[in-house]
Amino acid sequence: MIPQADPSRRIARHRDAVLAAITAVVDGHEYILGSHVGRFEQAFAGSLGAAHCVGVNSGTDAIALALRATGIGRGDEVLVPALTAAGTAAAVLQAGATPRFVDVEHSTRCLDPVAIEAAIGGRTAAIVAVHLHGHPIDMPRLLEIARHRSLVVIEDCAQAHGASLDGRTVGTFGNAAAFSFYPTKNLGCIGDGGAVVTSDPNIAKRVRALRNYGWQDGERLSATAGGNSRLDELQAAILLALLPHLDAGNGERRLLARRYRETLADSAVGLPACHPGSVYHQFAITVDRRDEIRRVLRESHGIGTGVHYDSPLHLQPAFAAFADEPLPVSEQLARDMISLPIQPEVAAQAVDTIAAALRSLVGPAERKAA
Ligand SMILES: Cc1ncc(COP(=O)(O)O)c(C=O)c1O
Numbered sequence: 001m002i003p004q005a006d007p008s009r010r011i012a013r014h015r016d017a018v019l020a021a022i023t024a025v026v027d028g029h030e031y032i033l034g035s036h037v038g039r040f041e042q043a044f045a046g047s048l049g050a051a052h053c054v055g056v057n058s059g060t061d062a063i064a065l066a067l068r069a070t071g072i073g074r075g076d077e078v079l080v081p082a083l084t085a086a087g088t089a090a091a092v093l094q095a096g097a098t099p100r101f102v103d104v105e106h107s108t109r110c111l112d113p114v115a116i117e118a119a120i121g122g123r124t125a126a127i128v129a130v131h132l133h134g135h136p137i138d139m140p141r142l143l144e145i146a147r148h149r150s151l152v153v154i155e156d157c158a159q160a161h162g163a164s165l166d167g168r169t170v171g172t173f174g175n176a177a178a179f180s181f182y183p184t185k186n187l188g189c190i191g192d193g194g195a196v197v198t199s200d201p202n203i204a205k206r207v208r209a210l211r212n213y214g215w216q217d218g219e220r221l222s223a224t225a226g227g228n229s230r231l232d233e234l235q236a237a238i239l240l241a242l243l244p245h246l247d248a249g250n251g252e253r254r255l256l257a258r259r260y261r262e263t264l265a266d267s268a269v270g271l272p273a274c275h276p277g278s279v280y281h282q283f284a285i286t287v288d289r290r291d292e293i294r295r296v297l298r299e300s301h302g303i304g305t306g307v308h309y310d311s312p313l314h315l316q317p318a319f320a321a322f323a324d325e326p327l328p329v330s331e332q333l334a335r336d337m338i339s340l341p342i343q344p345e346v347a348a349q350a351v352d353t354i355a356a357a358l359r360s361l362v363g364p365a366e367r368k369a370a
Pocket of ligand 1: 057058059060061084085087088130132156158159179180181182192193194
């Protein structure tokens with residue numbers, strides 16, 4: 001069976017470095033906010049070209065704390081794409097604000113700028129720009145829209161570690177950016193982890209306090225009501241060991257995506273937008289009869305696939321109260337998309353087999369009449 005993703009294979013690939021990192025923490029006698037967290041924060045910020053990184057416990061908390069640290073809270077409306085992980089919108093609620101769902105573009109699967117402009121209202125205070133599937137959203141265009149309306153922009157980079165636009169890394173465009181290190185991510189740990197990245201020292205300082213009971217400047221005094229959103233030493237040490245391999249892994253994903261494009265050309269498969277800065281956290285195609293094709297791939301060819309995501313957030317019970325209109329592109333993509341295996345440790349030897357099986361199921365592209 002070819003799984004859709006298997007983070008344990010990446011850990012196996014870097015096993016010696018990961019075990020050395022774990023041993024260093026065990027022998028270091030420092031388990032919370034010690035030297036590994038600080039070193040990882042510096043290394044990760046440096047790799048992105050950002051000034052500050054604050055390690056936290058998850059991508060969801062990273063978004064919530066970034067929103068709180070930029071002054072977003074009760075009474076504020078935050079625009080989020082309908083097609084994203086639940087954590088994106090859960091974080092808005094966690095910050096005390098209200099999510100407003102916006103449709104995405106069919107080709108990029110990221111926020112549609114025209115829909116954003118149409119959704120901005122009197123209470124809109126921020127946009128969470130999700131670089132879905134590792135595709136970098138057009139940040140200059142989005143920032144231009146935000147600047148006219150004085151909106152805060154938080155980048156959700158949970159699926160886009162190392163993605164770039166014209167040589168500039170995503171996560172360095174908005175007021176702040178949130179990363180997740182969930183095990184399947186392009187940079188993932190052995191548990192939960194996340195980070196807020198920003199070039200604004202005041203935002204970084206607030207997030208640092210908010211992740212640790214609201215304590216500031218080493219004083220055990222809660223200036224603000226923070227929680228416990230700390231990244232732990234063990235995860236930070238593992239991330240430090242894996243960070244040097246991120247670029248190579250992203251390069252392998254790009255080659256696999258190119259191979260899928262070549263082998264699926266002229267088939268009835270719909271391909272995702274092609275962008276040189278994408279890091280292909282997912283390679284999500286579209287097909288007719290999606291569920292049947294997934295079933296046959298699994299049962300007859302032993303190929304596991306995923307769907308990211310099969311229910312847009314505005315159609316999920318937890319967020320239904322914030323849904324005010326149909327969002328047809330997100331709804332269509334949720335019906336048609338299939339995430340093919342793209343993790344290098346899973347797909348490197350299997351990409352041609354997967355593409356051939358898919359081609360045999362969907363057939364050739366329909367020729368348009370001349
Ligand atoms: C786009 C996006 N945003 C937010 C999150 C939430 O991250 P975490 O699971 O680390 O809380 C995820 C992870 O699933 C994600 O993919």
